[in-house]
Amino acid sequence: MLEAYGPWLTALFILCIFSFTYKENPWYRFAESTYLGTAVAYSIGFDLNWLLNQWNTIWSLTATKILMFSFALLVGLLWYFRFSKEYFYLYRIPLSIGVGTYIGLALRTMVFAQFLVQIRATFIPLVAETAFDTLNNILVFGMVLCVLLYFYFTMEHRGPLKYTATIARYTMMAGFGSAYGNTVMTRMTLFIGQVRNLMAHPPSFAIFGIAILGSLLLRDYMFKPKGTSVTTPVASD
Amino acid sequence: MSERSGEKESIWEKIQWIDTRILYLLMWVVVIWPLISPINLPIGVGRESKEYYDYIKDIPAGSKVILSYDMSFSGLPELGPMSIATLHQLLGMDVKVYICAFWNQGSNIAADDIEALNPEVDYGKVYGVDYIHFGYNPRSEVGMTQFASDVYTAFPNDFINNRPLGTYEIMEGVQTAADFDVLISIESGTPGSSEWVRQWVQPYGIPFLVGALGVSVPGVAPYKNAGQIVAFIAGLRSAAEYELLAGRPAIALAQQDPLSTTHILVILFVIVGNLGYFFTRQERARRLG
């Protein structure tokens, strides 16, 4: 239905979002409002579809399951008492069932997956086949211990803890530097992807680019305070 | 004149307080220029991409492989090339591919990938026999647990034809997580690798591969080191290397030149920003005497 206008809509919305880099403006507010409305509705559509499939394929087959589904619906409707001050206590019922179930499912394996297995993986043989690997194993063992001790706040970091905290800080700075480098790659990739989308259809890129930037510059020129130029850095800088 | 000290601004102070929009304009230039006039720098293949490609290549014939699209549209520039290249490699092998999603946008992205690759024509595969798209489960980690204990309750119908899963030939002998051989997740965030490790890898010991955003690299490291993740690729660079290995050069490779120029620009920004900081600090100290 919208295929003919597809590239134009894509370019319009991308440029509206990017116009925020000039300054806050109505083009950006239009795109932001559209995004908010459609994102919420998109999730609702998928959830409704999943519920309908659950009913049709699983829960409508036997009397027991129909009863269970009806009970789920009744308890599920209690979620909406979140918006009532007087009956807010009813909202807590499905919430507590959901939270309890989630905590039970997550914690029962977290003990192993994120705790015991990780500790076991730290206690590796310090002496390896090569000198470089031996050095790395010693460093990993020492660094993990230091980082764990860094987050131990029951005792003040004095004496030996002061040295482990220093080692931990340098370790974490090197680690966070790696995170920063990879974050730059991700953010730049996302931007490059959008520029490629714009350049895939040059007419829409050119026309909307000129229209949006031109309207922003014109608005600034027409409404600029006396004694300033349109390129004066804005307060948000 | 410096607004701060009343004295004439030095060049470093002017550089420090440059209009940010000029920085943004420079970003546009360094991205558009290599797209118009490619530099074509060579790229090598890194350790992680090779491990990921080799692991998939060595999956035995007849294996059942889950490919989970735990991603959103916002991650498409980095994850899109990974997901389509992974699906391309899997469809070129004698394995059964079970596609699912725990992010609603992921199910649409998976459908787009299937349409783009055209498995029936280009790979000789049949939907429902060689590959299937389960669709989306909205329950995150609880949904993954549900999937592990019973596929049919987690995903009642398939996404493409909206038919009950049990009506497809590919589902014979498939009931729980124990019936699958490999799990691959292409992911944007949560739910993602931590949840899969807790609900699938830890209880069932299933080999787990990850394709993730560059920002997720630090988080993947402890799982990879502990062997809970057997292979991973993260970021556009790994995606480009994997495209080369999988024999499907596409978007990720095309974006390597602007990746180089933007990275050089950011490094220059850091250097110039720091030089400006140090020199203005010296001048301020000199003024104060």
Added chain:
Amino acid sequence: MAWYRRVELPIALTIIFCLFQMVPYFVVIPAWDSAAKTFVDWDSVMETFALFIGFISLLMLHGRNVSRRREGWHWSAWVLVTMVVYTIIGIPLGSFGFGVGGALFEDIRMFVLTPLSAAMYASLGFWIASAAYRAFRARTIEAAVLLVSGTIVMLANAPVGGSIWGGFTPLKDWIFDVPNMSTMRGITIGAALGALALGARTLMGKERGYLRGGGE
């Protein structure tokens, strides 16, 4: 206060359903295990019925803006229009061509939601560039270590780095294997300890933050 209004009831429910899922993982009781799995299926359906909470919240917030003609109320009106229209298009009514997989739903997804979603996150590229220029200062040795490490990783990620010097990639691999892995392992173990403590507090009924609200 009536017993059903007291906070002890939801706390008891949390503990019961938490143990209901945890115990069969450690103690082999087939009937309990089967019941727990069936309960997860039921719970998934029950929780999905909360799908309209976001819709109603936005309706109330933006509806208030529109009715009181607050500043920017016309943008709130647009949010409501797009949300209601796209929700109606997403209702599974195959005979009207609505629902997930319907032509109009897909077109709006492809030409409106996808570019908006992607561009929203792509704009972060601008902020990280301006932060690199304005904020990342090597004021201390630790900050310098962070910047050097970040620069090495950036040069290893970009093909131009490989053209400048082949040593960036092995350095990046070392940073990933040693300091980065050590940092994240320490944080993962610490986070797991924190989650276990939080779970223990919840099981003891001492953690009540998730029950707050409703003017109490």
